[in-house]
Amino acid sequence: MPPRFISQPSFKAFTGSSFVQSPLAARSTQPSKTCIRAGSAETRERRRHDPFLMAQSRQRKAANLSRQQALAEERESSLGNPVQSEPTPFIQELKITQSATPVAAGPDAKLNYFLSPEGLQGAMEFSRNLTSPLENPDRNTADPQLEKEVAERHIEEHRNAQEAIKRIVNINNGNTQDQMRSRIQKCIETFGRHNTDQTLPPKPTAVSHESATKTLEKTPRVGPDTGSPEVQVAILTAKILNLTRHLETANKDKHNKRNLRILVHKRQKLLQYVRRKERGGPRWQNLISSLGLSDASWKGEISL
Incomplete structure (x- = not known):
């Protein structure tokens, strides 16, 4: 059994007030921050008070915005506009375009109210015959000059009515x-x-196998699609x-x-x-x- 040595604790009296801790001990007890996280509050506060860091941040933001704009323009030029159509x-x-002023009806103008050019022309001819002035059956007492003036007045009124009807049924004025x-x-x-x-022509057909089921012919279409x-x-x-x-x-x-x-x-x-x-x-x-x-x-x- 080894001998035991009784050691008395030695106490050193401290009589002065100028005790200085070593630098290594101070660093171990209170370690300083060597790095700061990029998105932390300390970084934002530091950047807010540092003009150099704020300038760098503005440059990065401007570079990102310009890159985003360049990518958007490149995508739009390669793919096109999803809303607008080319002028075919x-x-x-x-x-x-719907204009506020009346548009004159041309020969190729589209008609409104489900009218067709043939139906409109037939209605105009029927109206002209229906409103034409009647001749005097007694030709001995008839006044040719008066009948001529009445016929010319009727033609002029029919022309005005025809122009008005064409303006009304024109699709541009609807x-x-x-x-x-x-x-x-x-x-x-x-x-x-x-x-x-x-x-x-029909769409490209797939290669059919002998074991594949045969599709029946479709019923012919009736009416507009x-x-x-x-x-x-x-x-x-x-x-x-x-x-x-x-x-x-x-x-x-x-x-x-x-x-x-x-x-x-x-x-x-x-x-x-x-x-x-x-x-x-x-x-x-x-x-x-x-x-x-x-x-x-x-x-x-x-x-x-």
């Missing part, structure tokens, strides 16, 4: 609802499958053009801004459906080229 002949026909109905009818006549089936996705896309494009023209002067109309956003996203879904079903065939190409739509109208995320 069909789009130019849809852009019917309200927005009548013009929109005319555009929708134009979309149905242009993109309806009752007309395009005779001009456009109003439910095809191509027709619905054209109608939505006409409504989008109308709302875009309205929002150019009424930029605080938040209700119609929301309606425009809804129409654009609904058209995007229909375009994606047509592209998937038609496999990029002639019907898809005809729809995109006629409406002047870019890839931004159906590809990616649309943010308005």
Whole structure:
């Protein structure tokens, strides 16, 4: 068993007041911060009082904003505008501006109130014959000069009435609802499958296997086509053009801004459906080229 040594604790008296702690001991008891987190309150307070750090922050912000603008311009140039359409002949026909002053009716003017040029011409001829002055059956007492003046007056009145009727039935002098109905009818006549089936070739068919089930022939279409996705896309494009023209002067109309956003996203879904079903065939190409739509109208995320 090892011997035990009893050690007495030695106490050193402290008689002075000039006790100085060593630098190492002070650093170990109160460690200083060597780094500051970037998003901490200390960093924000330091940056607020340091002009050099504030200048650096402004430079980084300006560089980020310029980069975002460059990326947006690059995306817009590559994909295009998701709302606006290129000025194709069909789009130019849809852009019917409503003017406050009366518009003279030309030979190629479109008619309102479901009238046809042949029906209007027949009604004019019937009105002219109905209001023509009657001749005096007794030719001995008839005054040729008076009859000539009455006939000329009747022709002049009929010409004025005909001009007035043409101004009334002109679609350019109608309200927005009548013009929109005319555009929708134009979309149905242009993109309806009752007309395009005779001009456009069918979509590319898939390779069929012997074990595959044979599809039955479809029933022939009766009447105009109003439910095809191509027709619905054209109608939505006409409504989008109308709302875009309205929002150019009424930029605080938040209700119609929301309606425009809804129409654009609904058209995007229909375009994606047509592209998937038609496999990029002639019907898809005809729809995109006629409406002047870019890839931004159906590809990616649309943010308005």
